[in-house]
Amino acid sequence: MTGSHAGGGTGRRTGSERRSLGWRIGTPVVALLSGSLLAVSAANSHGTDLRPGRYNNLAELVAGEASDYRTVEDRFNELSDEVDRLTASINDKGVGRARADVAKLRDPAGLTPRSGPGLAITLSDAPSELVDAAVARNKEVDPEKRINLNRFVVHQQDIQAVVNALWAGGASAVTIAGQRVISTTGIKCEGNAVQLQGVPYPQPYVIEAVGDPTGLYESVASDPLVAGFRTDAANPLIGIGYSLDFKARVEAPAYDGVLDLQYARPLR
Template identity: 25%
Template sequence: MTVKNKHTRILIFLVCIILGFMITMQLKSHNQHQNVAVQRAEDLTVRLKEVQADRDKLAKELEEYRAGRISGAAQKEMDELKARAGETVMEGKGIVFTLDDSKQAAKGGENKNLYIIHDEDLLRVINELRSAGAEAISLNGQRLIGSSEVRCVGPTVLVNERRLASPFVISAIGDPQTLESSLKLRGGVIENFKFWGIKAEVVQSDKVRIPAFKGKRTFEFAKIVSEEEKKEAGQAAADAKGTADNQTGESSQKTAGGAQ
C-alpha cells in the first residue's frame, strides 16, 4: 500500500466520522425540537382547560347575580304591591284622631242624632286624610282599603264586616303637620264636630302603626285581563282612534268645501 492510498483512506475515514457526528447532532436537535413542541402543546392544553373552567365559573356567577337581582327586584315590587293593597303592617309618622259622641243633651226640638257620630262623619274624616296624602289609614284597628265599607248599622258602624262603636280612633300615616292641618281647616271637620259637642282630638306621632287588612276580598264581576286580551284591547283602541281621526278629517274637508 502506497503512502498516497493510506492518506486517502485516512481522509475518507475522518470525513465519515465528521458526517456521522453531524447527522447525530441533527437528529438530536430534531428530537429536542419535537419534545419542546409536544411539551408546549401539552402546556397549552392544560392552560386552555383552566381558562375554560374560569370562564364557566364566571358565567355561572353572572347568572346567579342576574337571578339574584331579578329576584330582589321582583320581591321589592311584590312588597310594594302588598303595601298598597293593605296586606302588610305599616309603620311611620302620622296622626291619631279620636272621636267620641257628645255628652250634651239635645235641646228642645233638636235631632239627637246630631250629637252622635255617624258613618258620614267618619267617611268625611277619612276622605280629608286621603286628600292630604295619608298613605295608610285604620279605624279602631281595622285597615281601610278601597273596598272597605263604612256604614251605620243601628247604634254601631260596620267596617270590614266588623261592628264598631264610639269612641272611634282613626290612625293615619303621612306628614303629621299636613294631616292635622287638613282636619283643622276653618269650617272643617273638627270645627263642625266641636259645634255639636263631639269630642275631636288629634295627636301627632312619630310612630303610628297600621295593621294589615284582614277582611274578605271577593270579585263577582271583575276579572284579571290576560296579556292577549290587553293586546286585543290596545289594537281595538288604536283602530277606534284611527276611525275617529279619519271622520274628523273628512268632516273638516266638507266644512272647508262648504265655506268656499
C-alpha cells in the same frame, strides 16, 4: 105533638150533618194552609230565626257578630294559604310572572304593614246628659230653634270625612279601630254602632294615619265636612267628641280580612 116532635128531630140531624161535612172539608184545608206557611217560613229563614229577640246588650251584639265574622275570616285565610301553597308548587313561567306582579301590588293594596309618624283622631258621641238636656230644651222652644238630635251622634259620613281628608293629606296608611282601611272597606251605621268591613264597633272611633303630620293636619283642618263636626264639638250645647293628637309612631297592620273583589282591571 108526635108528628111535630119527629119533624124537629129530622131538622137537627140535617144541621149536624152539614156541620160534620164542613169540618171534614175545612180541617184538611186549614192543615194544608198551615203546612204551606211553615214551608215558606222555613225556606225564607234559611235556618235562622225570622223574628229574633231584641238585643238589649250592645256589647253582646258586637261580640257575637264579630265572632261570626272572625270564623268566616279564619276559614278564608286557611283556604287562601292553601291556594298560595299550591300555586307556589306550579313550575310555570306565566304563573311566576303573575305572582311577581301580585307581590308588587300588595303594598299599594294595603296587604303589607306600615308604620311611621302620623295623626290620631278620635270621634265620640256626645255625653248622655247633653242629649237629655237637648231633648228637654226642644220641648220648650220653637221648632225653628230646636237642635237636631242627629248632631249628637257620630255617623258613618263623619268617619268617612275624616278618612278622606287624611288620604288627601298624603296618608300612606289609615286604620279605624286598629283595622286597616283599603279601597274595598265599607263603613256604615248599624244601630248604635258603626260597621267596618262587616264587623260592628262601638264608639269612640279612633282613626289613625301614617304620613307627614303637618300635611295630614293641614288637610284635616281645611276640610269643610270635618270643620262642621269640629264646630259641633266646640258647641257647649252639643259637645260631640273630637280630639286630634300628633303621634311619633303609628302602627298600621296589614289588612287581613276577606277580599271581596269581583272584577279587576289594570290602571291606565
